Amino acid sequence: MKLDVLQPAQIHWRENHTLVSDTFDDVYYSTDGAIAEIDYVFMQHNQLPERFKTAKDFCIAETGFGSGLNFLRAAQLWLENTPAGELHFISFEKYPLEVEILAQVHQAFSDNTTLQTISQALLENYPFRLPGWHTLILIPSRLKVTLWFGDVLQGLPEFETPVDAWFLDGFTPSRNPDMWQASLFTQMARLSHAQTTFATFTANGEVRRGLKAAGFCVQKDVGYGVKREMLFGQLAQQRPFAPKFPWFVRPDFVPSAQTALVVGGGLAGATTAFQLAQLGFEVTVLERHAQVAQEASGNLAGTLHPLITSDWNLRSQWYLKGYQTTQAWLKNWLKNAEIIGKLDGLIQLAATPTAEQRIQDSLRRVGLPNNFATWQNANQLSEQLGQTVNFNGLFFPQGGWVQPSSVVKRCLQHPKITLKTQIEVTDFVWQDTHWQVQTAQGTQFSAPVLIFATASLSNSLNQKLGLPVRPVKGQVTHFHADNIKTPLRFPLTHGGYSVSLDAHTHLSGATFEAPNMDTKLSWEAQAENLSTTQSALPEWINRAPTELSGNIAFRPTSPDHLPMIGPVADADFMKQNYLSQSHTHVVYRYPKQQYYPGLYVNNGHGARGLMSVFLAAELLGDLITQQPLNLPSALYYASHPARFAIRAWRSGQITD
Template sequence: MPSNVLPPAMETAELIWRDGVPESTKFGDVYFSRDDGLAETRYVFIERNHLPERFHSLGAYGHFVIAETGFGTGLNFLATWSEWLKQRPSEGDHAILHFISVERYPLSRADLRKALESWPELAPMAQELILHYPPLINGTHRLVLAGGRVRLTLYLGDVLDAWDDLEFQADAWFLDGFAPSLNPDMWLETAIGMVRTHSKPGTTLATFTSVGRVRRALAAEGFAMAKVAGFGRKREMLIGKLPVTENAPPQAHSPQSVAIIGAGIAGATLARNLAERGVPVILVDEAPEPGSGASGNAQGALYAKLGVDYNDQTELAATALAFSQRFYQRWETEFWHPTGLLQLASTEQEQDRQRRFLSRNRYPDDVLSQVTAGEASELAGIPIHREALWFPQSGWLQPAMACNTLIDHPAISAMFDFRVASIRRERGQWVLHGPNNQQITAATLIIAAGHRTASIAPRAQGTELRLKPIRGQVTQLRSESTQLPQVVICGTKYLNPPYNGYAITGATFDLHDNTPFPTLESHRENLEQLAQLLPSVNISGPADASELQGRVAFRCTTHDYQPAAGACPAKDEDCANGAYLLTGFGSKGLTWAPLMAEYLADRICGHPPCLNRRLSRRVDAERLYRKPLTDR
């Protein structure tokens, strides 16, 4: 990476265009054939991997995994997506195509659009890919396309890092971009060894090249290799297959039924994710309606505070923010309001932090950019007296409406006013006992109950969960008595744009206060800190804070302030066999929920996970379990 490109930004591909075909100035190679790139892709990768018949014969709830060594213009991916829909045209089909690809020098969105204009027959898919194209920052990006029937995992970085970091077993390989003349023997042997690691009996591969040392290296890893006729003027190419053994493990199937305890944003997002994969879900909550706890505020900001250093924690937050922005797009006319968001540094400490952040990082402008006080004022529509960070793709949601909308799916059955009294494992099923002798039975159990998770989650005797509730009170401001912004503003407090005559500000962070109702003290704290952050708001509402309206909720936070999504530890029979946690989102639940739900649904269904190994370890639920200090 050039010295002038700071992390996490990626160095984009530098192209020259000849007759509508892009060429890499760095490698001196075209991205697709000048004769007919789409026909070449179909011949080399789709037909030589026998994908049409393999796609067609896959079960209704199966999944197929393709791995590719270079994403380029995305042509191979779009051609495969097109073939997938051709072989599986039914909207009611729940099989999923997972396409995993790596790109060290990604195309800009503008170059991607220009490159794909050459293929009008792929236009609908190309438009959807461009709409969801991730910000060009280092790491793993999951794109959910075609209503969830196609999932692209795009790793931006080095191919060896990708294969070392990602978890998957490929059914087929597209070995694209394998240029032996540009790579030393050691690189080639390492890369091919990793291809074998991510393969299983029956995995096939195809590659443009017919170079002998590539064929020999693949054969040494156990692939049965053959040369076949190449496409067009290319005389030969290579194909291969790992022999099938009698003891090959069967493909994992989705669970028969899932019970989710908790109908806040975490439970609702996971329920929707699983339902769209064809998994029947029973959603349980003790409240009379969804989004009654920490997800019940009238407004909530979609926001992440990114770390000064781009470490695993920052990567996870940035990935979650970008994924959530893509996830909520389809509900823009309902509960999602992408107004943009300004992050202000209102204290000397925060100003110093922001300076260090900007000196050590470079994010693409579609993630964030620094703006002057004048630019911030223009964006906000009210005077701003300091520089800020501008997040153009962020905004705010109506959380309770989001929960209601997300669970509106025929595969989701909701049971409210159901307080779980006990959870037992009986004859291979989870049984939830509730009021009036009611019972709910399911093969898989997820606890997404917010601050109640610790009291009801299954765990081995003598252990406790490192979770804590943190009280948060918000205050409602009237539009006619305040000067409100047209974007979300975050700092020591956050302030949303007005909606239906009101805007929400807050929230307090009361670690040792269990008061369940709004207090005058908390209202005053919200208003005083907001006035310091934004003097131009000109709060001229009720002189007596007792006239203000507000709401109290209890966030659920982990000991390390990172989310938890994963299986309960299998150290005790009561904790094993299909019990999971989805919790610890703190005040960033709207940001964490979509990515954590995608990740946990991947795990539950046995699909390639959307998080790499480093980030998977960071959210592992087992870290929350420990014995009390008195027992250690």
């Protein structure tokens, strides 16, 4: 899906400290008492104070996030009226305000302690002004915000979460007619159930008729302040809910006990084990080597930065979410020196004309905000890096590097994790309530949840799991202090990547060699690394290494360069109900996907594992424990393990 560049909100302040939109010539909130209007229009007419008292979880969807005041007030009522459970607040905003403007608006309510606490959490987690989905966990298991930055009519069809109450806000229909369309009301009905309510400040006739036509019972009431009337109501009749993609529905398996087996002791396996342990599971990690982090996770350093594409596609959105999730995990560990690394900046050089064109297209089409990335010429980057560079590029202020093995070891320190090394899994069989795992060593393990999170599976196991994993060899070259002029101030990428861990340890890499499966270091690969590095950093290497020094790893890649994360579909069910059937039927005619109970995969992270394994671990944790997903449906579908077979079938290819 193509996403349009986000236009910054054009605003000004009136003398009475009211925020006004120049685009719509309308105020963001009432001048007659913002909180009082919110309470009257949205809280009372959706019966939220009463409904919150008996709700376990609740979902509100809003058109027009604006200054965030509707969210703050709803969150305050939720926390004050509901002792447990999660409020999921979904909002769509085409012209996001800068975080500084939000803070200025919220400051007017500084006498409200609860409101200010929620505001502070929102401001600290407020996303970059980039198009697409952004999920914010403000209070774990209590308060979650999902923001869509872009056109609501483009984002709403992607959403699949049932909504309990709608806030129809945004600017008045006469000044913002593009939003108040019949398609908006149709999507509202699709996501509503029999108890779903709505409220809106407007009594516009087209809005009233559109809501009725979509299936809502619409009532009028006296408006707030200068507004004469307002609308509110409820879905008149619940329609049968048909998932947009039945082949990607979530599994409904509930494990018989909170125990799990994780195959793989690298980044994917360790982060998955840690997340499950945090959720209360007793986890056993099975690693075929004598030590953990012996494959791609064994590199001395890996870089952390987003993926820039010209159209900000699903890959960019996935890795942005992964980038932010990784930072959230690592921040305190780095602060407490529990892992090795630095997240204080990274430089991405545009080392080819194609790379520079892609970045320029992204700057033009997407509009990268300065707090996310800044474009600099080669002279500016050279000064910042303390080394001469030959190319222009981007500086990511939150980017950096970490040592993967230190992260693996930190994760596996959890008291609920048991590590078993020199254990190679050869097969697995479901037995009534649990998986029985066979190993080359003759030892057997069992648990109701089994997760394969290793790149080093045999072809037969990959085929059994339905994974089109392709290993791609990469060689990293290590340098000693006397090979280097001066250490790099920041890590940088340049077709490869270069990092100075300290004054004595430096590296560059990594090659992409497929289908070469040789496990020995080669002079040819080392020469390639030197050439790539010297073309970007002509003065950094003052003496080439005279011996082979480095590391070889095989990155597990997928055909579309996104990881494969989630439940493993039942192959027989897939063949019978999808692959052997016509692909042209309307979606609701196909049954929901069926899965092998308790069987999951976490693979295919390729060269970007540091930007995806932490998000993958959270996703698996949510799936296994039947919790709401902390990422939008579109990104879940984009990483679903069955997607390749489904795509081939839906495009008319024969896959069975």
